[in-house]
Amino acid sequence: MNTTLSEQIVNDKNMDNTKLEFTGNWFIDAGMLGFVNLMEEVYGWDLAELNQRISDNKDLVYYGYFPLAYAYQNFSNIQLSKIRDPEAKKDIKNELKDIKDMPEMGEGRWTNAEDIFKNAFEHIVKKSYKLTVELKLMIIDKKEDKKKKKVSDIEEEFNKKVIEIQNIIKNNENEIREALNKKKKQKILYYEIEKIKNNGAAEKIKSLREELLKKFEETNPKNENFFRLPLSNKFFTNFLFFQPGWDLSKQEKAFYSVIKSDDSVNELKNIGKTLNKFLLTQKDFNNEFYTSALPVSMFQNIKFIFVYLLCFDEGFVKNNQNNPLPRSFLFYSPNLNFSHKINKKLKIFFNQQDKKYDLLKITLNQVIDSLYEHQSKWSLESMYIIQYDTLDNQKQEGVEFIGIPKIQAVIIMDDTIRENLNKSIPYRKKAKGKFEYSWILQELMKGKPLSPIILNHLTLKINEEYYLSLKSSIYALAVDKCLRKVQKSIIFNQDFFKNHDFIVDEIKRTASIMSLNKNCIFNLFPNKDENKRLSYELLATIKCKDKNSFLNVLSKELINKNGKGKEKLIELYIQKNIVQNDISWECYALPLIMGLVV
Amino acid sequence: MDEHQDDKWYWLKEKAKNAFMNSSDNYKQKILFNLLNATKTGDQNRFFNILCRAMVANLEDSRELATKISDISFKNKDFEKLSYSIIFGIIVSKNKHGGN
Numbered sequence: 001m002n003t004t005l006s007e008q009i010v011n012d013k014n015m016d017n018t019k020l021e022f023t024g025n026w027f028i029d030a031g032m033l034g035f036v037n038l039m040e041e042v043y044g045w046d047l048a049e050l051n052q053r054i055s056d057n058k059d060l061v062y063y064g065y066f067p068l069a070y071a072y073q074n075f076s077n078i079q080l081s082k083i084r085d086p087e088a089k090k091d092i093k094n095e096l097k098d099i100k101d102m103p104e105m106g107e108g109r110w111t112n113a114e115d116i117f118k119n120a121f122e123h124i125v126k127k128s129y130k131l132t133v134e135l136k137l138m139i140i141d142k143k144e145d146k147k148k149k150k151v152s153d154i155e156e157e158f159n160k161k162v163i164e165i166q167n168i169i170k171n172n173e174n175e176i177r178e179a180l181n182k183k184k185k186q187k188i189l190y191y192e193i194e195k196i197k198n199n200g201a202a203e204k205i206k207s208l209r210e211e212l213l214k215k216f217e218e219t220n221p222k223n224e225n226f227f228r229l230p231l232s233n234k235f236f237t238n239f240l241f242f243q244p245g246w247d248l249s250k251q252e253k254a255f256y257s258v259i260k261s262d263d264s265v266n267e268l269k270n271i272g273k274t275l276n277k278f279l280l281t282q283k284d285f286n287n288e289f290y291t292s293a294l295p296v297s298m299f300q301n302i303k304f305i306f307v308y309l310l311c312f313d314e315g316f317v318k319n320n321q322n323n324p325l326p327r328s329f330l331f332y333s334p335n336l337n338f339s340h341k342i343n344k345k346l347k348i349f350f351n352q353q354d355k356k357y358d359l360l361k362i363t364l365n366q367v368i369d370s371l372y373e374h375q376s377k378w379s380l381e382s383m384y385i386i387q388y389d390t391l392d393n394q395k396q397e398g399v400e401f402i403g404i405p406k407i408q409a410v411i412i413m414d415d416t417i418r419e420n421l422n423k424s425i426p427y428r429k430k431a432k433g434k435f436e437y438s439w440i441l442q443e444l445m446k447g448k449p450l451s452p453i454i455l456n457h458l459t460l461k462i463n464e465e466y467y468l469s470l471k472s473s474i475y476a477l478a479v480d481k482c483l484r485k486v487q488k489s490i491i492f493n494q495d496f497f498k499n500h501d502f503i504v505d506e507i508k509r510t511a512s513i514m515s516l517n518k519n520c521i522f523n524l525f526p527n528k529d530e531n532k533r534l535s536y537e538l539l540a541t542i543k544c545k546d547k548n549s550f551l552n553v554l555s556k557e558l559i560n561k562n563g564k565g566k567e568k569l570i571e572l573y574i575q576k577n578i579v580q581n582d583i584s585w586e587c588y589a590l591p592l593i594m595g596l597v598v
Numbered sequence: 599m600d601e602h603q604d605d606k607w608y609w610l611k612e613k614a615k616n617a618f619m620n621s622s623d624n625y626k627q628k629i630l631f632n633l634l635n636a637t638k639t640g641d642q643n644r645f646f647n648i649l650c651r652a653m654v655a656n657l658e659d660s661r662e663l664a665t666k667i668s669d670i671s672f673k674n675k676d677f678e679k680l681s682y683s684i685i686f687g688i689i690v691s692k693n694k695h696g697g698n
Contacts, residue, residue, distance in 0.1 A: 547678065548637065548638065548640070548678055549638065551637075551678075551682050552634050552637060552638045555630070555634055555682070555685055555686070555689065556631070556634055558689055559627055559630050559631070559689055559692070560627075567689070567690075568690055571686045571689060571690050574682075574686065575607070575608070575611055575682070575683065575686050576608075579607065579678070579679055579682040579683060579686070580607050580679055
């Protein structure tokens with residue numbers, strides 16, 4: 001824990017160790033983070049405690065605590081919201097609280113994974129009776145019931161009673177509406193009817209509920225098709241224990257095989273789109289000469305892989321506030337501890353946040369703060385932000401992936417450059433006194449060119465709309481110039497393997513050269529009115545990307561200047577950086593205009 | 599390769615500076631405006647015509663510049679680099695000579 005992140009080495013052998021460690025596959029790692037989040041949320045264990053518990057008895061954590069926590073979370077977050085009756089909701093909530101408590105087991109059984117799971121599963125079933133019954137009763141509110149061909153005795157009896165209740169409601173609709181003060185088109189809900197006294201339907205609903213609960217307790221629900229754990233998930237319908245048609249014993253087996261993550265017994269042989277909507281389908285996976293898709297056997301060294309994949313959704317920070325930010329997002333870096341910390345901070349931050357709506361800005365603020373603690377360049381170099389609004393079988397909305405390229409990471413790690421770029425500058429006028437702002441650091445992260453923003457910012461200054469952020473602009477141009485140069489070069493050249501460290505020095509050197517020449521121009525052209533005209537003319541040529549015209553206009557002005565050597569400096573600057581430079585001449589040209597108007 | 603290219607234009611500029619070192623500023627100014635106008639329109643013919651006339655008038659000093667230009671093989675897209683290297687060479691020589 002005391003080592004810096006860059007010192008930690010991930011190797012394949014470590015995967016078998018009990019300690020949780022990221023694998024390098026972001027979707028598995030997101031799931032692992034989800035697993036940590038889930039255990040933390042339900043049991044309050046932090047990462048260190050979870051690791052300790054896993055190393056003490058990993059079977060107890062994965063086969064015991066995990067299914068309890070998962071069921072608790074699934075029931076509380078998804079199923080409970082379906083129940084409309086506030087009183088029933090309260091009761092069920094109280095009952096669900098007990099699910100997460102590990103049930104007592106006999107001595108010596110704590111080491112047998114199968115026993116632990118069985119015990120936990122039975123506990124979940126027992127503690128979800130009320131929830132299951134209430135979900136079953138909701139069928140009364142539905143008009144049509146899809147009838148299955150083969151139903152068990154219990155189900156047939158249940159269906160009969162439901163139809164009976166529905167008929168009573170239908171026949172006495174007017175009375176019920178009057179008693180409930182409901183208009184003609186308003187829907188009548190079963191729990192509302194229960195509150196009306198001296199009503200036949202109410203009695204019947206009550207007795208049906210009691211009957212079902214009794215049957216649960218008396219019969220062995222495992223052998224009965226009618227009963228199942230009300231687990232559902234829009235994300236992972238391909239895990240069979242979510243299937244609505246599967247009874248408890250089938251669900252138990254499927255859930256166990258998922259935790260065991262054994263591809264020989266598991267229904268999921270490949271990791272693809274069926275498992276995670278962010279991945280490709282088997283057909284689209286075009287690495288055909290190597291393998292058809294990612295087979296589960298490839299991940300054999302990652303124990304409990306399906307547990308992590310099942311927790312994928314939990315890895316994302318959920319945004320339930322009414323703001324324009326994405327509904328779910330995840331900060332990912334290849335270190336579990338670091339990612340966990342940042343995501344935790346983001347979650348807290350979001351709950352307090354009400355004005356700033358820029359996800360990247362919020363994330364980066366947290367990341368940069370934490371980086372200072374961790375001193376880890378490596379983490380930033382490999383970080384991603386993954387976000388989505390909706391993600392299920394039918395639609396995937398607002399999915400976005402932001403990665404920070406290695407070279408940009410090197411740049412923002414430098415304090416001076418980061419300080420200068422960490423500013424929002426106006427670049428467009430919206431109305432009188434109102435401007436659109438651009439955060440330079442964010443544009444850099446997104447890999448967008450910075451010179452167009454500076455060009456627009458400078459235009460605002462020349463039009464005397466806003467003051468000029470001189471230092472930030474110069475640094476942005478220097479960064480843009482250096483990036484363009486690097487991007488033009490071959491990807492895997494020596495600089496790549498040297499971690500691009502040279503670029504920081506080059507940016508600083510370029511910025512100081514630009515600054516020097518800007519000052520020279522400032523001294524050479526003292527006439528402010530004349531300068532304004534000239535700056536408009538020069539700016540127009542840059543907007544048209546017309547280097548020839550720019551040089552022509554500027555040369556004509558320079559012919560008449562005699563500035564005791566200053567013009568020689570400028571001439572050298574222009575000759576080297578503008579005349580001979582086809583890639584980034586605008587970046588060098590803009591500081592000269594700044595010198596005219598500053 | 600890039601560095602060599604850079605050198606090519608740098609030396610051309612230096613030769614242009616030396617070639618016009620002894621000419622009067624008024625003369626240089628006249629030539630410069632003419633050269634700039636020719637460059638602006640991309641008229642290579644006119645540019646070399648003006649330059650050659652100026653070099654003939656100052657044959658002794660212009661020998662090295664003429665050799666350099668004839669040595670350089672340039673494509674159409676490089677005309678801008680060549681012309682501005684010469685123009686900036688003349689601008690620098692103008693200020694070194696001082697005003698008339």
